[in-house]
Every structure is written in C-alpha cells, then in structure tokens.
Amino acid sequence: IRISKPANFASHAFIYSAAPAHLNQVVKNHTLLHFARNTVFENETIFYQKLGLPYIVPEQREGIFEFENLHSDDQLIDNQYIKGIIHAHSTYSDGRHSLAEMAQACQNKGYEYLVISDHSQTAFYAKGLTADRVRLQHAEIEALNAKLKPFKILKSIESDILTDGSLDYTDDILASFDMVIASVHSVLKMDKTKATERLIRAIANPYTTVLGHPTGRLLLKREGYPIDYEAVIDACAEFQVTIEINASPQRLDLDWRWIRKAIEKGVWLSVNPDAHSIKGLEDVKYGIFAARKGGLTTKKCLNTLSLNDLENYLAKRRAVRF
Numbered sequence: 001i002r003i004s005k006p007a008n009f010a011s012h013a014f015i016y017s018a019a020p021a022h023l024n025q026v027v028k029n030h031t032l033l034h035f036a037r038n039t040v041f042e043n044e045t046i047f048y049q050k051l052g053l054p055y056i057v058p059e060q061r062e063g064i065f066e067f068e069n070l071h072s073d074d075q076l077i078d079n080q081y082i083k084g085i086i087h088a089h090s091t092y093s094d095g096r097h098s099l100a101e102m103a104q105a106c107q108n109k110g111y112e113y114l115v116i117s118d119h120s121q122t123a124f125y126a127k128g129l130t131a132d133r134v135r136l137q138h139a140e141i142e143a144l145n146a147k148l149k150p151f152k153i154l155k156s157i158e159s160d161i162l163t164d165g166s167l168d169y170t171d172d173i174l175a176s177f178d179m180v181i182a183s184v185h186s187v188l189k190m191d192k193t194k195a196t197e198r199l200i201r202a203i204a205n206p207y208t209t210v211l212g213h214p215t216g217r218l219l220l221k222r223e224g225y226p227i228d229y230e231a232v233i234d235a236c237a238e239f240q241v242t243i244e245i246n247a248s249p250q251r252l253d254l255d256w257r258w259i260r261k262a263i264e265k266g267v268w269l270s271v272n273p274d275a276h277s278i279k280g281l282e283d284v285k286y287g288i289f290a291a292r293k294g295g296l297t298t299k300k301c302l303n304t305l306s307l308n309d310l311e312n313y314l315a316k317r318r319a320v321r322f
Contacts, residue, residue, distance in 0.1 A: 011036050014044050021063020027051050059293040065260050066295075074297035077271070079288050081304045084113035085281060087158065087181055087212065087244065087272035092137050093118035094126035096277040099140055099153070105278040107151045112307040116141070117156040117181050120168035129157065131173050138176060152307055154178040158212060163187050165201025167208065174207040178314060181244065181272075183212030184225070192226040199227060203235045206321040209314070210270060210302075211236060213246040213253040221250070229258050237265040240317055242302050245294075247287025248274045259294025270302035 004012040014036050015023065023033035028051065041047040045055045053070060060066040075081070085106050089095035095102065099116060106114040118137070119128040129137065134157070141153045156179040160168040167174060167182060174180060182202045190198065202208055214232060215224025236243055243262055246253045251274065254262070262269055271287035273280055291301070298304045305313060 007040070010041050010043050010047065011039075014047060017058040018061035019063050022056075022061040022066070023063075025063060025067060027053065057292060059289065060295065062293075064257075072297075074299055077288060077291045077296045077298055077301050077304070079285060081298045081301070082111070082271065082284060082288075083306050084111045084115065084303050084310065085273060085275065085284070086115040086156075086179075086210070086270050086303050087117045087246075088114060088275040088281065089118050089158075090116060092133065093123070093128055094276060099137065100144055101278065102275070102281075103144055103148060103151070103153050105281060107148060109281065112150070113152045113154055113310065115154045115156045115179055117158045117179075120157050120159040122160040122162065122168045123158075123185060128160075128168075131169065134169075134173055134176065150307070154310075156181060156209075158183050159208075160185055161198060161202040163198070165198040167202060167205055171207070177207070178311075179209040180207045181210040181212040182208045184216050188216055188222075188225045190225060192228060195225045196228040196231050199232050200235045203232070203239050203241045206239075208239070208241055209317075210242045210244050210272075212244045212272075213251050213274070214243060215253050215255075217253050218250050219252065224253060229261070233258065233262050233265050233267060236262070236267045240320065242268040242270050245269055245271050245287045245291050245296070246274050247271055247283045247285070247290075248280075249283060249286045252286065252290045256290045256294035259291065259296050263295065263297075263300050268300055268302050269296055271296075272303070 002016060024031050035051060048055050056066050088102055090099040090102050103114050119126040121128045121130050138155055141155055145152055155177045157177055158181045161182050161184045162168060203211060215227060217224030243254050271284060271291050273283040275281045
C-alpha cells in the first residue's frame, strides 16, 4: 500500500504501474519517468497526450514492444469481445457439471457458443472418452442444440498428443469433431528437440485446430517442458493452427511474452478457460489479462468471432487442410 497526496496521485499511479524499461523510454529528450515526476496531470491518459503518445494500458508498460505500432487502430482484446467459450470439460470426463449445465451457464452469460472439449481416451485418470462415449456425447449435443437454439454446442475434444506426436483417436473419430484441441499431458521430460518435434507433428495433423497449453506448465508447481517457441509458432502459421492462451490461473500458457511473435506470424490465438466447472468459466478474465499484456487484438482472437463467423472459419480451414 502506498500513500499519496491527491496532487501526486496520477503521477504515482503511473510510476508504480510501469516497469523501469517503460519509465526510461525517451520522449522529447527526457524519460517518461522525468516527465512523470516533473509534470502535473490529472490522469494517465492526459499524461500520454501531453507527450504526443496514445494511451498505453498499464498491462503493457514493460518497455518491450508497447512503443511499436503506437497508432494502430486494432482493438485490444477485452472481456466484452469474447463471443463464446472454447475449451471446457463436463462430467463426461473430469468436469464437475453436466454438458447441459455447462451449456446453460454459457448461454446465461451471454455467450453464443460452447466448444466442449472433454479429455480423450488416453487420459484415463480424467475419465477420457472412448470412441463409444464420444458418439454418446455427440448424440446428446445434437439433442441439446435442438433445444438451445440459437446457442450452439460445438463438438470438440482435448486430444492427448501421444509421445510420438500422433493424436489420440483414429481419423474417423477425429473427423467427427468440429474442432480438435491437441494438448500434451504426459511424458513432460523430453529434451527440447524431441519436445518440439512432438508438438510440430501434432500441429501438422490436419485434424488439429488448436494447440492447447503449449508448454504444459503449472505456475509455482511445474516448469513447462522445453520447446523451441519460434519453430512451434512457425508450424502453427504453416498449418493454420490456433494457439491457446490457457486462461486457468495455474497455467496462463501460452506465456504473454510470445503472443506478439505469434501475431507477427499471422497465427490466431484463443483465450480459453479450460473450465472444469461453471465457476471455471470465469477464468477467461485471467487469460484476458495475459492477452492484453501480450498485445492481442480482437482481429486475431478466435473466440471473438460470432458463431456464424467461427463456423465459416472452420469450414474454410477444413477445405484448405483436406
């Protein structure tokens, strides 16, 4: 807690919200820190205006890339632009609430769609779905969609990426999904070369739509497995695979520092809660914090698309990949 006199509040709020590299940026022959200490201003927006700069949100004041493309008209991502939930679990695998309950919760929150992505069969510890249970879930999805229109549940799966980089079902089962999120959950101690090759093989699979939590990290518990980020991002660009920003506060993976690189390569990103309960749907906000810090705009975020636009995107992508 910091104490400030009212006259100095805006200055202190700016100084203590920014990293040294941001404060040391030189504008008009002086650093931002110099101006903040020697200029009276009512709020941070006016401060930037006085220096001829557009407002830079606190999340981006790191001195890394926020001074690039300052006058872009692209809209920075925010909660209000998220049209649907991608990546959530139900009681079909290790979720706490039924498919119907998760869908109704999403609809109640104003979302247009839910991409349900329960675990695949190799994840036996999470009640991963066998092929027969996939068919059972798909039948329930179709019945629910008939009741919930215009809201829609899209058929998806969080398919384990196996040790050799293959996905966790035969092609006929993979073809039955609207989307496939490919994620690593086991054998996390590969070296960098093998881990990267494993991911790239999964990315190259034509059924892979989204690369889930790319490093598998658990914050404060487990380091992510080593990967060549550049190579993985390049592969996602080549094969039109979206990279997940897993919004779970235990993951926040893809790390925000690599979001800019993905955008530069033309890769789409998706802010996904990886929700295992209705309450878990709220974790989207943590992913938004990370996405804003990394500079993600609405133009490159998959779940800012409306249901109609998302389905069109998936159809066009499928036509290209197959």
